[in-house]
Amino acid sequence: MNSHDKRYWLLKSEPSVFGIDDLAACPDQSTHWDGVRNYQARNMLRDQMKKGDLAFFYHSNCKQPGIVGLMEIIRQGYPDHTAFDPRSKYHDPKSSPEKPRWYMVDIKLVKKFEQPVSLTELKRHPQLENMLLLKKGNRLSVLPISPDHWDFILSLTQAK
């Protein structure tokens, strides 16, 4: 068991690039969360995300943006090797195995919601008004979620 307190996160991905159904199709419904190229997000992946933490899967930049499922962090931050690959679209020549600049975690699908929680719905609830995701201009692809918000959003997925 983990001795630390479990933390909650939200991870964004464009479904046209990698959506929750792609994750569901992965062996063991698990893969690495690669391609994060923002320092603030990197720091959270590298320093704060721990094995056993839970994360919402958020579909961004698509017709129906929203939270579509939840995942577990099964491996904490380690160097993102796609940065080392010149053929990868995530290649960064300034990152090397000796001095990695970017990090990723491994995640596993826990549940795909039968009823996704759309961005529109999230905005409708005053309980969520200071959620980072809903702050103006927010563009971070990795965001912490407070336990209260986590529980509240989960309760929405069980609504009829």
Next chain:
DNA sequence: GCCAACGTTGGC
């Protein structure tokens, strides 16, 4: 496709 709100780059 538009555009606001960022983040990054690089000249000075």
Next chain:
DNA sequence: GCCAACGTTGGC
């Protein structure tokens, strides 16, 4: 260190 130019994100 400043800041203009540029690139990206992401809702609409």
